[in-house]
Amino acid sequence: MSEQPPKTSMSNAHVESQYDDYVMPIWKSLNVPVKRSDGCTLVDFDGTEYLDVFSGISVTNVGHGNDAVVETASEQLEELIHSCSYVHPNEPMGKLAETIAEISPGNLQKTFFCNSGTEAVEGAIKLARKHTGSKEVIGLEMGFHGRTLGSLALTGNKSYKNGMAPTINDVAHTPPPYAYRCSQCDGGPCDTTCADQLDHIIGTHTSGDLAAVVVEPVMGEAGIIVPPEGWLDKVQQITHDHDALLIVDEVQTGYGRTGHMFASEHYDLQPDILTQAKGIANGLPLGAFTAPEAIANSFESGDHLSTFGGNPVACAAALATIDELSDDRLRAVRDHGEWLRSRLGDLETVFDCVGQARGLGLMWGLELVDPDGTGPVSDAPAPDPKLAREVGTHLREAEQLVIGVGGYYKNVLRFQPPLTITRDQLDDAVSAVRRTLETLAD
Known part of the structure; x- marks a missing residue:
């Protein structure tokens, strides 16, 4: 029997290198290689835990590993x-x-x-x-x-x-x-x-x-x-x-x-x-x-x-x-949505770089803008995709929070967590966004 090669110890860097070498160059990385997940938590190959408020692009609605x-x-x-x-x-x-x-x-x-x-x-x-x-x-x-x-x-x-x-x-x-x-x-x-x-x-x-x-x-x-x-x-x-x-x-x-x-x-x-x-x-x-x-x-x-x-x-x-997806679960999602309407609306009031918060249930967007820039089409301020990218990166690296960044102008933070998320976890997520805006916004 031929000798088997030693098993490679998986790491974030190793998995990403496999993607770079063998996967067609279309993958969009949030820079969180995932080894395992549970509920609203992702764990990478280095053992770091992240709060997930994007749920694999709005997929794991009843929680990872339900x-x-x-x-x-x-x-x-x-x-x-x-x-x-x-x-x-x-x-x-x-x-x-x-x-x-x-x-x-x-x-x-x-x-x-x-x-x-x-x-x-x-x-x-x-x-x-x-x-x-x-x-x-x-x-x-x-x-x-x-x-x-x-x-x-x-x-x-x-x-x-x-x-x-x-x-x-x-x-x-x-x-x-x-x-x-x-x-x-x-x-x-x-x-x-x-x-x-x-x-x-x-x-x-x-x-x-x-x-x-x-x-x-x-x-x-x-x-x-x-x-x-x-x-x-x-x-x-x-x-x-x-x-x-x-x-x-x-x-x-x-x-x-x-x-x-x-x-x-x-x-x-x-x-x-x-x-x-x-x-x-x-x-x-x-x-x-x-x-x-x-x-x-x-x-x-x-x-x-x-x-x-x-x-x-x-x-x-x-x-x-x-x-x-029981009636109680759906009712909780609607309640979370009204809570987010208030909390994300506060960010819109406090930060000039937050143009609008909008959504339903647990599908919310926070549009980031340059208040000094002239926007397309209407009198709304210019979209700020650069700030949105920086906020997404900071949330991931400093707050261990995974959030979507998208929108037509690439300037919208997307809250689409598993529907099993708790109010405390939602509060942690919104608080992390607030701290990040305080750090990065001019």
Whole structure:
């Protein structure tokens, strides 16, 4: 027997070097290689613990290593790992489809399972095209729906498209409900006037062959942009007036993130098609899109398929995740959201570099600005992505806090912690942000 090489002792530096040498250069590092995690805590290979308020980009909604999810998935691993769920029906996928019909808003009934949010969006567009017989699609400026060529065409942000050539050409974009930087609202309360622009976009950018309008009920990658009351209703009405479907992308907002199972419930909105992923299975790869029976049945055999979609282990984990999202848990998320509204609002009042705090539930953004700079579009101060990067780095290195930094202008701190976070942990996170702003802000 040949002599085995000695086992390399893992360290942060070693794991990062493996990524540098062997992983395609697209990975975005928060500079916290993770060895293990639990609840709201990440532990790196050097033993340093971090409070996580980003949850793997809004994924581990019921906490890292949730016991119920781990146990359920482990039991399913021993029973059945894979059969191709669209060839051999299995219990977890059937039960999950039934459960989603029960918890979804409106009369959404039938679900297609895939592996990611991007796939869910692509599938939803195909379904809308098949049902309506039309081809054109409209998204929101600054919206984000994925990085494959089809979903990238729908994404309204040049920074994700550089060097690419989206293959769906029948796509247009309408303005987002971004009141803080809206030329019509001029920084004041949004009166939903921007929703009327959708009708204008349909009239000027389409050929009368509209299949769907795709919106996020809270725009995550754009910088946690929350539409005002009535905006989504108006968008849906205009969409239906043109015999098109409203696809609501709840990949980031679903499964308790905003304090309801789906963010659509905040607005009493009933989507024509609902896309889901991220928090659906608490970290296992699973995506889905759900539609009423009349729309779903437009698909015929062979129109769509996924080899791994509806994987029984991922579906079992999703069922356990949904069980963990009790009414009490969702109520706590809403309570945390109101607490954050007050505490983050205080930062907006105290620091000139905090332009706006906005969010719902445990999905909040803190927009950082240069108060002396002139901003784009409206009278709001200039975005300050440099300060946002510095704050994110300082929080990680000096406060052991992992937070997202993003937004269309790359100047928004993103609070999207596991929904299991305690009030004390939230207080620690906000206090760390305050100390960091006191240190770094001029």
